[in-house]
Amino acid sequence: MTSNATTVRPATTRSGRVNGDPGRNLDAVQAAVREIGSALQGFGRSVPDVARVSRTAVDDLVHAIEAGSDERVSAGVTLSLGLAIGMLIGGAPRILVVTALAPVAVMGLVLADRRATRTRTAG
Helix, strand or coil: CCCCCCCCCCCCCCCCCCCCCHHHHHHHHHHHHHHHHHHHHHHHHHHHHHHHHHHHHHHHHHHHHHHCCHHHHHHHHHHHHHHHHHHHHHCCCHHHHHHHHHHHHHHHHHHHHHHHHHHHHHC
């Protein structure tokens, strides 16, 4: 049994040009660079606004935690700690586990401050 199949190879040029016209390739690269530049400029303009809004949101969150009752803050600590431990056991990336522990730190500091204030006024 013999096979009469032939192999067809795609034609390539020795210069290695992709589309055959180096000017067209250069124009495409320059257009991509302009698009990236304009995207970075837009991002740079929005960073101060994002930082200001984020700071306001964090301040509001801290005020809400401070205004909450001891039971609510304790429940928040328990919930956040449980979430972080579950993520750790589940194999989540460490940065997400640390992010889940951030509310625990804030609420823990609020609870510690309240207990310290109570012992100073009671004693």
